[in-house]
Amino acid sequence: MTQTQAAAGRRETDRLNKGGTLRRLSRRPEIGAFAVMVLVVAAIAIASGGTAFNPLGLKNNMAVIAQFGIIATAACLLMIAGEFDLSIGSMIGFAGMSMTMMLKWGLPFGLGEATPFTAFALTLVMTLGIGWLIGTIVVRSGLSSFIVTLAFLFFLRGVTEVAFRVINNSTQISGLPDYKQTSWFADLFGGQTFGWFYDAWFWLGGNINRAGAQWVTGFDARVMWWIVIALAAWFVLARTQAGNWIFATGDNRESARANGVPVNKVRIALFMFTAFAATIFAACQVFETNTADASKGNLKELEAIAIAVVGGTLMTGGFGSVLGVVFGAITFGLVANAVFFIPAIDGSYYRVFVGAVLLLAVFLNENLRKRITGGL
Amino acid sequence: MRTPVIRTERLIKRFGPFTALNGIDLEVYAGEVHALLGDNGAGKSTLIRLLSGVHQPTEGQIYVDGEPVSFRSPRDASKAGIGTVYQDLALNPLMSVTRNFFMGRELYTGPRPFGALRMAEMDRITHDEMIKIGIDVSDPQQAVGTMSGGQRQTLAIARAIYFGAKVLILDEPTSALGQKQQMEVLKTMMRVRARGDIAIIFITHNEVHSKLVADRFTFLALGEVIGKGSRDELAGEDIRHLMAGGVEMRDLEKELADIQAM
Numbered sequence: 001m002t003q004t005q006a007a008a009g010r011r012e013t014d015r016l017n018k019g020g021t022l023r024r025l026s027r028r029p030e031i032g033a034f035a036v037m038v039l040v041v042a043a044i045a046i047a048s049g050g051t052a053f054n055p056l057g058l059k060n061n062m063a064v065i066a067q068f069g070i071i072a073t074a075a076c077l078l079m080i081a082g083e084f085d086l087s088i089g090s091m092i093g094f095a096g097m098s099m100t101m102m103l104k105w106g107l108p109f110g111l112g113e114a115t116p117f118t119a120f121a122l123t124l125v126m127t128l129g130i131g132w133l134i135g136t137i138v139v140r141s142g143l144s145s146f147i148v149t150l151a152f153l154f155f156l157r158g159v160t161e162v163a164f165r166v167i168n169n170s171t172q173i174s175g176l177p178d179y180k181q182t183s184w185f186a187d188l189f190g191g192q193t194f195g196w197f198y199d200a201w202f203w204l205g206g207n208i209n210r211a212g213a214q215w216v217t218g219f220d221a222r223v224m225w226w227i228v229i230a231l232a233a234w235f236v237l238a239r240t241q242a243g244n245w246i247f248a249t250g251d252n253r254e255s256a257r258a259n260g261v262p263v264n265k266v267r268i269a270l271f272m273f274t275a276f277a278a279t280i281f282a283a284c285q286v287f288e289t290n291t292a293d294a295s296k297g298n299l300k301e302l303e304a305i306a307i308a309v310v311g312g313t314l315m316t317g318g319f320g321s322v323l324g325v326v327f328g329a330i331t332f333g334l335v336a337n338a339v340f341f342i343p344a345i346d347g348s349y350y351r352v353f354v355g356a357v358l359l360l361a362v363f364l365n366e367n368l369r370k371r372i373t374g375g376l
Numbered sequence: 377m378r379t380p381v382i383r384t385e386r387l388i389k390r391f392g393p394f395t396a397l398n399g400i401d402l403e404v405y406a407g408e409v410h411a412l413l414g415d416n417g418a419g420k421s422t423l424i425r426l427l428s429g430v431h432q433p434t435e436g437q438i439y440v441d442g443e444p445v446s447f448r449s450p451r452d453a454s455k456a457g458i459g460t461v462y463q464d465l466a467l468n469p470l471m472s473v474t475r476n477f478f479m480g481r482e483l484y485t486g487p488r489p490f491g492a493l494r495m496a497e498m499d500r501i502t503h504d505e506m507i508k509i510g511i512d513v514s515d516p517q518q519a520v521g522t523m524s525g526g527q528r529q530t531l532a533i534a535r536a537i538y539f540g541a542k543v544l545i546l547d548e549p550t551s552a553l554g555q556k557q558q559m560e561v562l563k564t565m566m567r568v569r570a571r572g573d574i575a576i577i578f579i580t581h582n583e584v585h586s587k588l589v590a591d592r593f594t595f596l597a598l599g600e601v602i603g604k605g606s607r608d609e610l611a612g613e614d615i616r617h618l619m620a621g622g623v624e625m626r627d628l629e630k631e632l633a634d635i636q637a638m
Binding site for chain 1: 484
């Protein structure tokens, strides 16, 4: 028998081509989202003639981006663990209703007048409780989270509308006092943040000068919440034991369980995290505008899932990145808000964009999954 | 006389009216490969599930290092040092080698479960443990999905040993692999055997593989032990005969010839 020198010296491990930096980058989940984001930023900057990124444009865009970012981060973590939450949008509506109703009509059970803090805290207890309930139903029943959370999508929206009508005789609340002027807690959600950024811009001679005074003074507070939530989620997912459990739960639940990963606790905790994100979303909305109505948050759950997918999260779980969701949120926020900067388009264009990008992302993700596992 | 790491005494397991195991005696020694052979339905899987704590025996007793034990869960068995490597290997293909190696038993600094992973340390341990049994994972951050079947098998074995297995139960580790990969797994088993402190229970259908590595054989058929012995005590012909559950090869040849003649 003849054996060539090369064949004799080769090992199984030699067959994995680690490739260069470029190949390694191409295996990262957020790479596609990054490319799309760069394209969208450039396209909108040009089409709007720069107005999308002037001081006021940036502030308004960041407000929408942060809103998307907060819920999409939570949706992403849940999807990596292999579950969906379709109740996010209804949870936003429910939390907003709960907070404003308490502020207007007082705390339940005759506990007296509500402050922004007590209204928020009591609402958070309820939403976390509902998140726990959803998670528990999913893990105990073994039903698909798609169906269980679809039920809660209808249930929570219905409860919100009924509560508004029965107690308030109207499906919206307005005319609440401007709490952020008097309560530091309300200001934490509804006020402004990163004022130094615009102060510096003004000081450097930026064009935020109206009659000698600086007229854009900071970003909306929700930008700060988005950054805090995204940083925390990134750290937990990429750098902690809990993060390893989240990946393991979504990749192959049975093998994770066999290795001692508490897969049920992981999933319940993440359903509570999406409820938490929805509550923060609602609190920022309530304390900024001092209003609420029964349709708040409508369809937000689908946008959150779309952003997570565009950010490189696999629909089947086990893979994804918070950084990708950051890129996805920036992309979606800019396009959703583009109608205000580009006169020729309206909201329908946004939906066309979302549909097209989503489909593209799913194909890219599938391709990515095969590349990671060596199928390509 | 050495104490067996695992000894079972008249193990009986019934599922309702069905007797899956009917009085199994088994002795497994450290530093040996013990081949457990038998046809489908012979009771191999049930026996493994009793030893790894998935099921509890109806009657009979399991001893570990001479002490009677009763496992209520796989966790109990794993604490007692019994590591089971199932056919699906309990690996997650999208996760890295290191993350799989430490899945559920991560090294971290800080409060559980939000402690920071000591990734560099875990990478190093994974790399070293894999080298010990013969595979050089050049990049512990590569996804398990990129590894060959044989490499995955080795990863699962290395993981079980690192986390304290005195007894390795390998459930048909060569059955889903190509020829060359099968040899890799057999080599891995021999390296583990050479350590001298670990007992291997090797469940297989493959007569050739069992003869290559096993020191001791136990044959099961219809829930009972129909033959056992050390390598020296058993002749090659016996093994084939017992593997087929006691059916004579001559009988089979005759039956086949009859069909052909029809």
